[in-house]
Amino acid sequence: RRLRPASLGAAAGKGRQPARSVVLCFGTDEFLKPGARESVPEQARILRTRLAELAAEVGAPVPVYVLFTRTDRLPFFLDYVGTLKSEEVQDPLGVTLPIRAPVDAGAHGREEGGRVRAAFDELHASLGVNRLRVLPREGRDEIRSGGYELPRELRKISEAATAFLVELSRPSQLGVTPVLRGFYFTGVRPIVVKDTETSAPVPSAPRPSDVGATGVFSVEQIRGGGQAQSSASAGGSRKVPEWVFIQRFFREILPGDAVAQALTAGGARVQVLRRVALGLGVAAATIALVGFTTSFFGNRALESRVAAAGAGVAALSPDPGIPPTLGELERLDSLRVELETLRGWERSRPPLRLRWGLYQGDRLLPPARALYFQRFDDLLWAATRTRLVAYLDGLGAEPGEDDDYGQTYDALRGYLVTTRHPDRSESGVLSPVLIHHWAFADEVDEERRTLVRAQFDFFARELREGHPLPREADLGRVAAGREFLFRFAETDRVYQALLSDGSTGIEPVELARITSGAGGALSGSHSVPGAFTEGGWERVQAALADVDRLFAAEAWVVGEQAISDADRDRLGQELRDRYVTEYVEQWQQFLRAATVPGFGSVADAARRLDVLAGNQSPVLQVLATVARNTAVDSARIRPAFQPVHEATPPEIRDRFVSDPNQDWVGSLGDLQGNMDQLAGAAGAQRDQAMGAASANADQARRSVRQLAQGFSVEGEARVAAAEVQRLLEAPIQLSEALVTRLPAAQVNARGQAFCSAFTPVLAQFPFDRTSSAEARMDDMEALFAPETGALWTFYEDVGRNLMARQGNRFVAAPDASPRPTAEFLAFFNQAAEISRAFFGDRGSSPEVVFALRPDTSDDLPEIVVSIDGQTQRFTRTIAAAQTFVWQGSRADHVRISGVLGGSDVTLLDAPSGPWSLFRLFGRANWEGAGDGRYRLQWAVPGQQINVTAELSLPRGLPVFRADFMRDLRCASRIVQ
Structure with a gap:
């Protein structure tokens, strides 16, 4: 900053800034470190930011010389430079790049990358040619071979170095940008120097450590900084480091670069007023850009929402014979919500974020409204209008006992509002009438009914903006309706006019508006007309004071009517009594409806x-x-x-x-x-x-x-x-x-969690005899093993408080509270039997010990039973039962063969697998013989012969029988 010319002088063009350059030192070994692919670009971005700040401070593009230090960390570097003479190591190892015209930020990577790669190629070629000249000086083959590899090692880091230099010089679009002027490599090599009679080094006073960026390479620092003073010592030799490829850079290249100096020497400081004006302009442009951008994307989002809602509505193809589905109503309602928003902005103003001359709502509203009411007509209005007209056309000549004046009045009023008088539409009055005459009002749930009410409310409000579905009124139908109403008692006619007048402009009180925000804590639906509200009371009392005005106010519905002076007082009292009675009933119903x-x-x-x-x-x-x-x-x-x-x-x-x-x-x-x-x-x-x-x-x-x-x-x-x-x-x-x-x-x-472990296994064989999947022995142990299985751990945690054990059976404990269900007791007892059949009282793996004695005969004199490697032969003389052991961990196959017609044949077998024996025994017909003994009989496939045998199970449980485990179903409802 001390080199900056005086501000006023610079502003007037009388002062010029001194030439500026940046020497940026970056270690070559950074490219060799682990994670360099991520760390080096990050360092380049940080350095680029600092350089950009420096260029902004100077006010001109500053030339940057990148000095790659610690090049001696590259493999074979010392082998190469060790052969160079002292004058040769003073030459720079690098490339000075020409100053190029600024390019667009998008093209910088391609342009600058190509330039730097070309410079690296030139540098590699130079090293390659030079090694043929210098390496023969070295007599040791291993050193000479290593030095030969240096260009290749330099090429390995060239791509990373190129990316570093490209990122470092990436232009900024908001200010001046530093310019990459060149890159160079330097390092140190050890050399041996011979001393004559010298002085021993004595440490000098330390120099200040706070030096500038260029002070590192100052002449004083190089010559004296950090060196020791000498004292007398004997002569000898010592090894010292020597900088290579750097001397001429600081002595000739850097101070002699006139082109680079011209970049900064001619730049003047920007005037303060110009900066302020530029700042204001940028701020205004930024605000405008942000405003236009926000408005553009906001309007595009608005168009997208309206278009998406419109597409959903356009795709509707309702069946008029069935109630609309929830999905159809939700699609229609989504477009209604957008139309309500657009209509609200039309009446007031759209938000600032959507204006800026780009607002599209006024263009979107008409077509979206037309589409909405087209589908509204198909989905709701056509059928409602038909029923409303049919009701009016079905009125008789005289009112009957079941006819209600109010219902007929509402229907005629609704018909006139939707034909001749849309300007008199009020959602609180018209919507209940339309819902009453809607074909499916009693067939839909509350959620769909609420959506339908929202559509009719919107229709009633839009009638005042212009009838979207205009129809001419049938004057004959109107006259007939008025005549029908006229034949009611006079009190009915005037009372309905009273309620209509009292409700005008007053919203009904909807219980659903309270319950909808209650989060499910309160439910109910009832609507109290506006005439029975606090505001309606005042209006009705004023109307009762002038009955003639009631007739005049409702003439557009019922036609011109008159009342005699004699009846006026009587009517007034009757109307008051009737109104108060219904007022009480309306609010009593409101209370009853809330639950x-x-x-x-x-x-x-x-x-x-x-x-x-x-x-x-x-x-x-x-x-x-x-x-x-x-x-x-x-x-x-x-x-x-x-x-x-x-x-x-x-x-x-x-x-x-x-x-x-x-x-x-x-x-x-x-x-x-x-x-x-x-x-x-x-x-x-x-x-x-x-x-x-x-x-x-x-x-x-x-x-x-x-x-x-x-x-x-x-x-x-x-x-x-x-x-x-x-x-x-x-x-x-x-x-x-x-x-x-x-x-x-x-x-x-807990029972549901308990059953979740059983359910997958119970869907496999042998629990489901039709399943191709088989239960694994690990699962059997996890479920049924004593003490550790899920069945018994659940018993210890929960079941012991609910059940009492009586021998091998479990019953409800006398003091159990809550009481276990019969379904759970049945399941637990069956599961306990399965556990006992496979594991006994203490077993840890499935195992069944049984005795089998096949019956031989004249037709079948010899039978051989082979079960998982256990083979027993039975004849007429060897007829005693033999013991077999089925072990789930090694079970695999079973086969029963015999001598039939003088030949050995396979009589019975089953697919191999751990449950093979169960499949074979499950095919037999079983008959109990008492004391854990069973008679089994198989029909031999393809032979006119049966095989019979006696099976003895010490535990008495027919575990091999097909129905023993077949009906096991976990009961998740544990207690009542």
Whole structure:
């Protein structure tokens, strides 16, 4: 920085910067180290960053000379340079590259790489030619042969060195870039010098270690730095290091490079104002670039989403005769969501990230809307419109006993809204009518019904933007509907107009809106029309003061009507009474519709209780909604819902948790903590948590009873009191039931894990006689071996508390709680018999000892039985039973042969394998003979003869019989 000219002078062009160069030293041995493929490029990037900072500081492209030091670490380097004379080692070993014009960053690797590789080729060729001249000086063959290999060793690292140099000189697009001027190799060689009478070295004072990058090669440092002062000593010889290939580099090449010096000597510092302007311009360009880029990709993502949703809808081919599937409705709804978003942005403004002159929403909305309503028509509207029209056309001349004025009025109003008056559409009024007349309203589940409601709501809102599926109204049908309505009692006609007027502009209260955010902690569906809400009450009271206005307001539906002065007062009172009665019924139904679903598990209970006990408790939301909408100026409505007001005071509007329900919320929170502990507890900790949960459940129940003491139970308040208590006690009762069932549930969970080990083996032979796969002996030991097998370890861990042993049988323990199921007892007893048959009481590997005595006859005078290398011959004189041992570890084959018609023939055999004997005995007909003895009979294939034998099993278990293991099925439901 001291060499920089004065700022003002440089800015005016009066000062010039001194010439600058960089000598970068990098060890050649770095290319030979393990992991050099990753470490060397990383070092090059770090050095490139530092060089770029230096070039930016100078304000001009700085020439860089790369000096590869420690070249003596290359194999055979010393063999080569040892033959060189002192003046020869002063010549540089490297290449000075010409300054080239800047190239694009994308072409740098190809251009610079080619240039450096060509320079390396030239260097290799020079070494190769030179070795023919210098190596003959060496008399030792092994040294001469080694020196001959140096060019080859240098070529081995040339590709890595090229990559290093290319990365080092990679141009930056944001500023000036250093320029690679050349690369050179240097190292040291040992030489022997002879001393005459010299001085012994005396260490000199240490020099300062803080030297600049170029100070390492300063003349003072080379000549004196770090050398010792001399004192007198005797003459002799010593070996000292000598730098090679470097002397002329610092003496001639570096200071004499006029081309490189011109690069930096003429560069002036950028003016401050120019930098500020450039910075502002770059900032503005960056903001614009970011804005346009974000907008471009955001709009492209928007187009992709709309296109994907549209493609899904376009592919729909609904069958009008069956309810739409969940997948079809979800596809239609995905496009509806995108259209809702686009419509919202059209009404207000799209977000800034999508504007910047690139917003595509206005172009996407019309075709996407047309496609949506085309499929909406196919999937929902066509059938709904047909049923709506059929209903109106089916009206008789006079209303019957079962006809309802409100239903007919709603149908006629819906028909007019969807034909002549789309501007009067309101989703809260029209959607329930359309769902009522939808063909499959009673056949779909709640999830599909919710999706259908969303489509009809959207249709109702879009009618105000222009009818997407216009139809002309049939005036005859409208006139007939109005005439039918006119024949109802006058109160019905005016009452419906009253409700329609009271609901206008007021959204209905949907229980589903509360339950949808409850995470499964509360369920239910009921819609209270806007006329029966807090806001609707005020509108209805105002309307009742002017009945004539009601007729005028609904004339577009029912036509022009008039009311006599004499009937006005009577109608007013009848309408008030009817409205209040239905007001009470609507909110009673709202309470009844809300339910707390059962808990699936302890973890599920903990999760749902956390929601129910939170400050947004859905139960309290339901009660608060009822309370706030029934706290109206009515001598009948307020008392009917006094229990609700007691639990959640209607005057508290900013929260749901308040003093009256605080104890219930706290007790429920404690119960949730117990369930959370139970979810991960076992053994004594589980028992302790169960006790705490029961205690907290009792406390929560007491808090409900204490709250219920303030409930009125007179008249209609009795209904609300029962429903409030039901909702508050439901999570407590469900938790108690779950805790009661928990021991059985945990045992059965262990049973499922227990059966998972059995199930794969039980699907193999000999348990499944039809299976081609055979059970391995390792599996038999893992399942049935005494003490170590899964059967008996489960017994020790779980079964001992459930079952009592009576001889070789297991029965339910008298004090077992919970009680084991009959299915599990049957399975365990059969599995225990199999274990005893194969292992006895202490065996560690499957083994069956048995005695066999075949029956000889005149037709079959001699029989030979061969079982896994055990061969016994039976004749009329040798007829005694013989003992055989089947051992699973070595079992392989079985064969029964005999003399038949004077010839030795094979009578019976089975495929080889460990279960070969079981397959052979499984084909026989068995007949019990008592005391563990059985008579077996085989039909000899291809012969008119049978083979019979007596089988004796000391343990008395017919383990070889086909049905002994065939029906074994693990019962995972361990206890009741």
